[in-house]
Amino acid sequence: MYLGIDLGTSSVKAVVVDGAxxxxxxxxxxxxxxxxxxxxxxxSPGDWWAAVELAVLELRGTAGVAWSAISAIGLSGQMHGLVLLDEAGLPLRPAILHNDGRAFAEAEALNRQLPDIGAIAGVPAMPGFAAPKLLWxxxxxxxxLARARHVLLPKDYVRFRLTGAFATDMCDASGALLLDTGKRQWSPEIVRACGIGMDVLPAALEGNAVSGTLSKQRAAHWGLVPGISVAAGAGDAAAGAVASGAVNAGDAFISLGTATQYFVARTEYRPAPQHLIHSFCHGLPNRWFQMAALxxxxxxxxxxxxxxxxSDIGALLAETERAFTGPSPVLFLPYLxxxxxxxxNPHAKGVLFGLxxxxxxxxxTQAVLEGVALSLADVQGSLEETGALPDRIAVNGGGSRSRFWMRILASALNKTVLLQDGSESGPAFGAARLARLAxxxxxxxxxxxxxxxxxEIAPDQALADAYGQRLTHFRALYRAVVPLF
Incomplete structure (x- = not known):
């Protein structure tokens, strides 16, 4: 059996997966x-670790799980966050997350200093990435920064607590914007521009590689066998793809968690910085992906x-579904x-229009569901300009629990939405698969x-046509209010 741990933004999820x-x-x-x-x-990285312990110890108490049979651990996590540790491995400050926008000036400066950064790293510098945060x-x-001896991504702090090793995977390394993504190695040029040395960076491994082994102390505390493998794992985007089987060229899926990704697998490095599409390393060797990151x-x-x-989101969704008669008269820009x-645009704001x-x-509520769906429809066009997309799209993550939302999404995208076994577990299941491979x-x-x-949830054609018109209004509303942000 295999243990998959996903460090999300709103929660830590953990799953136990068997050989079948x-x-x-x-x-x-x-x-x-x-x-x-x-x-x-x-x-706080300390809060991450406390949540990991809670989730894992809850699993340990689950009836019917032969806990001692777990033979490997895989990790997944929120991408782009910046974690700094001192010589003793203690966090120097709170982690700066993927949706932090403070480093907008530094991102602009990095793009000016390295005009080819989008071609090297897979996307131009944006405030949420680790590289401009280092400049901030x-x-x-x-x-x-002077006291930092280790620069990590969020899930890699969990790895350090499990194994004592400083390592990351190629997907998360791409998301730091410090990797030469085509070569799958740290970029000396970008690292130098960010004012740090290569010695503070973790080893960059393929996602199915062994990154270390579980320490005796942790194994004793968790009731596991000491020395079992801990896979390099993957950033949550690639781990979700591994979970969905989106590993071959043209495979696509959407991860609808706290944040959202529209993901397409590729077998070659295909940067498209002009569209702000992220072209990163996949969680498996010799594979890359293109992604719209929302x-x-x-x-x-x-x-x-x-x-x-x-307080009951399920009840709110049920009430909203009962009242549904077509697109909401309220339009929502979801840029909270x-x-x-x-x-x-880190300065973009959420907007409710038409009250x-x-x-x-x-x-x-319906406007919020539609706003997220329309934002995905908005980026779908950019992805289609870089390569063909399938007519059927798997969706995983917490948002996939709502069939009502999935019907809205299918019509907004005008594509059939597929729900899969384990879709709600998403990246945690992908992490368990990578643990098995390791x-x-x-x-x-x-x-x-x-x-x-x-x-399978097919689009309603009448609703798809209506959402096509709403998408025109959605884009126009953003253009109208962007000067006010």
């Missing part, structure tokens, strides 16, 4: 985000529920955390198959 690729047990522990200033988004720290917290997804629904005073693709005295909570050395094609389709 069945999810035997799943657990989650919540996380919160600190926003001490405008554009800032931070979390050099300018605003130089004493902290900072706002299911997190927008949680925000709306809080705004409306609804700014936006990366297609705008690269009247008769606007209902259900109409607002432990067994199997051919990835034998393990990373497409899970069984549990449901």
């Amino acid at each position: 690729q069945r999810i035997l047990a799943a657990a989650a522990a919540p996380l919160s985000v600190s926003r001490p200033r405008a554009l800032w988004s931070e979390q 720290l050099a300018r605003h917290e130089p004493e902290v 900072l706002n997804g299911a997190g927008a629904l949680a925000w709306a529920a809080g705004l409306l005073g609804k 955390s700014g936006e990366r693709t297609p705008h690269n 009247t005295p008769s606007t209902t909570p259900e109409q607002v 432990a067994t050395g199997e051919d990835p094609a034998a393990v990373c198959s497409k899970p069984r389709i549990t449901e």
